[in-house]
Amino acid sequence: MLNDNRRSRTLLYAGIAVFALFALVPYYWVIRTSFLTNFAAISPDTGFIPALGKLTLESYTQIWDRFAFVTFFRNSIIVSVTATIISLFFAIPGAYAFARLDFPGRKALFYTAVFTIMFPWIVLTIPVYEVFYFLDLVNTLPGVIIALSIFVLPQNIWLLQGFFRQGIPENIEEAALIDGHNELTAFLRIVLPLSLPAVAAAALFAFLTAWNNFLWVFVLTTDEEVRTATVAIYYILGSDVLREWNVLMASLVLLVAPPVIFYGLSRRYVGEGLGGTPG
Amino acid sequence: MARLELDEVTKVFDTSAETIVAVEELDLDIKDGEFVVVVGPSGCGKSTTLRMIAGLETVTDGEIRLAGERINEKSPKDRDIAMVFQSYALYPHKTVRQNMAYGLHLSTDLDSEEIDRRVREAAGMMGIEDLLDKKPSSLSGGQQQRVATGRAIVREPSLFLFDEPLSNLDAKLRKHMRTELSRIHSEVGITTVYVTHDQEEAMTMADRIVILDQGTLQQIGEPKEVYHEPVNKFVANFIGSPSMNFVDVELERNADGSGRLVGEDFDYSASDRLLQQLDSSTSELVFGIRPENVRIAPDAPTDKSIETTVDVVEVVGSDNFIYLDLAGREFRIRAPSEVEPAEDETVRLTFDEDDVHLFDSASGEALAHGYPDADVTATVEQSDTTAD
Numbered sequence: 001m002l003n004d005n006r007r008s009r010t011l012l013y014a015g016i017a018v019f020a021l022f023a024l025v026p027y028y029w030v031i032r033t034s035f036l037t038n039f040a041a042i043s044p045d046t047g048f049i050p051a052l053g054k055l056t057l058e059s060y061t062q063i064w065d066r067f068a069f070v071t072f073f074r075n076s077i078i079v080s081v082t083a084t085i086i087s088l089f090f091a092i093p094g095a096y097a098f099a100r101l102d103f104p105g106r107k108a109l110f111y112t113a114v115f116t117i118m119f120p121w122i123v124l125t126i127p128v129y130e131v132f133y134f135l136d137l138v139n140t141l142p143g144v145i146i147a148l149s150i151f152v153l154p155q156n157i158w159l160l161q162g163f164f165r166q167g168i169p170e171n172i173e174e175a176a177l178i179d180g181h182n183e184l185t186a187f188l189r190i191v192l193p194l195s196l197p198a199v200a201a202a203a204l205f206a207f208l209t210a211w212n213n214f215l216w217v218f219v220l221t222t223d224e225e226v227r228t229a230t231v232a233i234y235y236i237l238g239s240d241v242l243r244e245w246n247v248l249m250a251s252l253v254l255l256v257a258p259p260v261i262f263y264g265l266s267r268r269y270v271g272e273g274l275g276g277t278p279g
Numbered sequence: 280m281a282r283l284e285l286d287e288v289t290k291v292f293d294t295s296a297e298t299i300v301a302v303e304e305l306d307l308d309i310k311d312g313e314f315v316v317v318v319g320p321s322g323c324g325k326s327t328t329l330r331m332i333a334g335l336e337t338v339t340d341g342e343i344r345l346a347g348e349r350i351n352e353k354s355p356k357d358r359d360i361a362m363v364f365q366s367y368a369l370y371p372h373k374t375v376r377q378n379m380a381y382g383l384h385l386s387t388d389l390d391s392e393e394i395d396r397r398v399r400e401a402a403g404m405m406g407i408e409d410l411l412d413k414k415p416s417s418l419s420g421g422q423q424q425r426v427a428t429g430r431a432i433v434r435e436p437s438l439f440l441f442d443e444p445l446s447n448l449d450a451k452l453r454k455h456m457r458t459e460l461s462r463i464h465s466e467v468g469i470t471t472v473y474v475t476h477d478q479e480e481a482m483t484m485a486d487r488i489v490i491l492d493q494g495t496l497q498q499i500g501e502p503k504e505v506y507h508e509p510v511n512k513f514v515a516n517f518i519g520s521p522s523m524n525f526v527d528v529e530l531e532r533n534a535d536g537s538g539r540l541v542g543e544d545f546d547y548s549a550s551d552r553l554l555q556q557l558d559s560s561t562s563e564l565v566f567g568i569r570p571e572n573v574r575i576a577p578d579a580p581t582d583k584s585i586e587t588t589v590d591v592v593e594v595v596g597s598d599n600f601i602y603l604d605l606a607g608r609e610f611r612i613r614a615p616s617e618v619e620p621a622e623d624e625t626v627r628l629t630f631d632e633d634d635v636h637l638f639d640s641a642s643g644e645a646l647a648h649g650y651p652d653a654d655v656t657a658t659v660e661q662s663d664t665t666a667d
Binding site: 169178190193 | 333355364368385
């Protein structure tokens with residue numbers, strides 16, 4: 001019996017290891033290639049684990065020299081952070097209203113909002129472009145920010161209303177009302193601090209969606225000054241006949257770094273539970 | 280401390296699908312310092328009533344007055360009340376001390392020293408001094424309940440509201456907290472409205488019991504009163520455990536004023552003392568007798584007894600609950616532990632006419648009680664042992 005257990009355990013860990021390897025190898029390959037010279041990157045002699053002497057920061061320095069990556073990254077950060085803040089600013093009260101208040105058309109509005117999450121964005125490109133062109137927002141950062149805020153909003157509302165509905169017992173708000181708050185201060189002083197984990201999770205998703213967004217930035221911008229890093233990579237990829245894999249991989253590493261850092265920062269809050277109330 | 284009055288208070292929930300009358304024209308007058316328990320089955324409107332008093336629910340019609348002042352339109356924070364919720368509703372991100380002090384910080388201009396003194400005093404009363412710096416999540420259900428009660432006490436409000444505060448505790452702790460809450464009430468003497476679905480809680484704690492069903496008031500009275508003189512079949516059935524036995528009977532009157540109550544497998548002679556309380560035209564009745572008032576007596580006279588078959592005997596230690604079959608319907612009796620008939624045994628049951636209740640079969644209204652009013656107190660010892 002004990003042997004059986006041990007055997008199945010070993011098999012389990014072996015299986016997990018295989019899957020982990022399968023998942024991690026591409027990431028390793030990206031990082032490995034980004035630290036090689038262009039020639040070493042495509043040479044079969046380099047080996048799976050390259051010799052320490054072959055590693056170089058050349059591709060990273062090239063990125064800064066050859067492309068306007070400072071601009072792209074600045075744009076990406078401005079766009080993602082602002083879109084996250086704007087979408088949360090509207091999603092928090094919106095989600096709270098859907099979760100707690102009873103008003104005419106609540107269900108219809110909510111399902112409309114949720115439906116837009118499932119709606120393929122690509123179908124909307126032309127009308128959205130028309131609207132933004134009409135409003136003179138094409139090729140501007142505010143235009144990109146507004147587009148991303150709007151498209152991130154439904155998923156935030158959906159995520160937060162679920163938390164408000166199930167994570168915050170109504171009685172706690174009622175206790176706050178009796179303790180001396182009004183509806184607004186009870187929300188700001190009691191509900192919102194308790195909702196920090198969900199707000200952090202929503203912020204994380206919003207940031208990731210905005211950071212990784214390709215479609216709207218691609219459709220709404222043409223100038224380099226307003227291009228984000230995600231779209232810039234596409235142009236780098238398409239710009240050279242001879243592909244410089246090391247440069248491409250280095251820009252990928254740079255592209256992935258901010259979301260990873262952002263996740264690390266918000267993880268502290270995302271993981272926190274509620275506790276303290278039975279049933 | 281204050282008197283609380285409800286004047287024809289009505290609550291209607293108007294949703295798109297349907298209109299629900301949760302509370303209908305409820306009149307209550309709760310004296311200063313009184314402990315009133317509102318009891319009834321789920322959906323009877325008891326919690327809605329409490330929430331209207333707290334200001335968490337609007338009043339559709341009628342008036343609520345606290346200390347003579349109309350409070351219908353006042354927000355919860357301006358009503359000078361404190362409430363204990365079934366889920367305790369403690370703030371999870373605050374310590375016990377902060378939880379208790381929060382209301383005082385928000386709604387009074389007391390300095391921190393005075394607030395701290397009051398928090399420590401209330402904590403002492405609830406026996407939770409050691410927990411003051413802990414977060415609610417690290418406390419047991421019983422401790423959280425104490426903190427929630429302490430949070431209410433510290434406010435020193437005019438009115439305490441309790442919404443099923445003991446429902447989430449286990450049976451033993453519940454009984455303990457019951458006594459404790461009663462003790463605290465007698466110490467602080469604040470007018471209290473306590474909502475529960477547990478009739479035993481109501482019986483043991485209340486100065487007066489308010490019984491609601493389907494949003495309407497059934498009876499208000501002292502525990503003994505609602506136990507011994509229920510105004511209708513609903514109250515008779517709801518109060519007391521196990522609940523009262525009911526048998527549909529027809530009254531056959533004799534010339535001398537006495538008569539016989541006749542039902543299926545049921546025939547009981549009633550004296551004119553009992554029957555004179557009835558209208559002469561009434562004949563369709565529901566006969567009611569509490570399980571604790573029935574005894575097995577093999578040699579009881581046939582006109583004062585009924586014959587039944589034993590279904591199940593439940594041994595609870597102090598007593599035996601015996602479930603019998605009377606013409607296909609369940610008949611319950613509560614017997615001393617030494618009385619333990621075998622299953623399927625036929626037994627003869629008897630009871631005193633003093634314990635009999637008669638109800639109108641159509642309306643359910645009580646028409647006659649065997650107990651003369653003066654005897655109510657003398658027999659209460661017996662009913663106090665009612666267990667769950």
